[in-house]
Amino acid sequence: MPHPASRGILPWVPIQVVTARDMLSDGFTPAMRVAVHGETFYLLTDERGNPLHLDDAGRRAWHRNVVAEDDTVEILRSLGLRAPASTLRSPLSPGTRVRREFRAGSETYVALLGTPGRFGWLNIEQRDRGRLWQPEQRQPGITAKPVQAAEVRVRQILRSVNVVLDSLYAFLNTHAPSVRRPPQWVLEGSDGTLRCTLEGLHDPDAMEESTAVLAKRIELAVSGAGLRVSHTASSIRIGP
Numbered sequence: 083m084p085h086p087a088s089r090g091i092l093p094w095v096p097i098q099v100v101t102a103r104d105m106l107s108d109g110f111t112p113a114m115r116v117a118v119h120g121e122t123f124y125l126l127t128d129e130r131g132n133p134l135h136l137d138d139a140g141r142r143a144w145h146r147n148v149v150a151e152d153d154t155v156e157i158l159r160s161l162g163l164r165a166p167a168s169t170l171r172s173p174l175s176p177g178t179r180v181r182r183e184f185r186a187g188s189e190t191y192v193a194l195l196g197t198p199g200r201f202g203w204l205n206i207e208q209r210d211r212g213r214l215w216q217p218e219q220r221q222p223g224i225t226a227k228p229v230q231a232a233e234v235r236v237r238q239i240l241r242s243v244n245v246v247l248d249s250l251y252a253f254l255n256t257h258a259p260s261v262r263r264p265p266q267w268v269l270e271g272s273d274g275t276l277r278c279t280l281e282g283l284h285d286p287d288a289m290e291e292s293t294a295v296l297a298k299r300i301e302l303a304v305s306g307a308g309l310r311v312s313h314t315a316s317s318i319r320i321g322p
Contacts, residue, residue: 100116100117112127114133121250122295143166147186151190153181154181157176157177160175161204162174163202172202180204188205189203229275229276229321232309251263265281265282267279277317278300278320287315289315289316297313309321310322
C-alpha cells in the first residue's frame, strides 16, 4: 500500500491479511484483521467484507495464495529488482542484504535493508541458494557480550515497530472522532536483562497477540546468544 494511504507508512509496505472478516472488540463493527511486520491492526470494512476508504490508499495490489517469509538474505550475484507494480528493474550489487517478506509464484517480495521504503520483486528461489543468495551470516561476537549485542538488535526492532504505530495511528486518527496518541515500546536494561514495555496503551491486554508476535521476532533476532525471551500482554523480557 503506497503513500498517501498510510500518512507515513512506508510506500508499498506489505500488509498481511490475518482474518478477512472479523469484528472489533465492540462485537458488531465489521473489520479486517491485518499485520504489519508483526503488529496487529484492524481495517474497517463494509458488510460484504470490503475495506473502507480504499480511495484514500492510492495505488495498491492484492496477492493471494502467497508463502510468508521473514528472514534476511545476502545477494551473491548482480540481480534485477523489479518495482512493486511495474516491469522496471534496477540492479542490485552482490553483498546487498534484503529481508524476504513473502513469495508469490517464482518471485519473492523483499525489502532492501538500509534503504527504508524500498521494496520490490526478486527471482530468488530455494534452488538458487548458494548461487544467487545465501542466508545472512550471523554476526561474530554476539556470544561474547550477548546482552549488549542483543540490545542493538532489539532497539532496532522496537524503533521500526514504533514507526509503524505512529504511522497507523496518524492514519486512523483522520477517520476517528477523537485523536488517540499511539502507544510506544520502550527499552530498558539492568543487571544483564533487557525489558521492553509498551507504554501509553489504555487496555494492556489489547495488544497481547501483537506482543506475542513481536516477542517471537525478537527471539529469532537474538537466536544463538544463549538468551531467553519471555513476555506478558504488554512487556517482553530478554535475559539469561
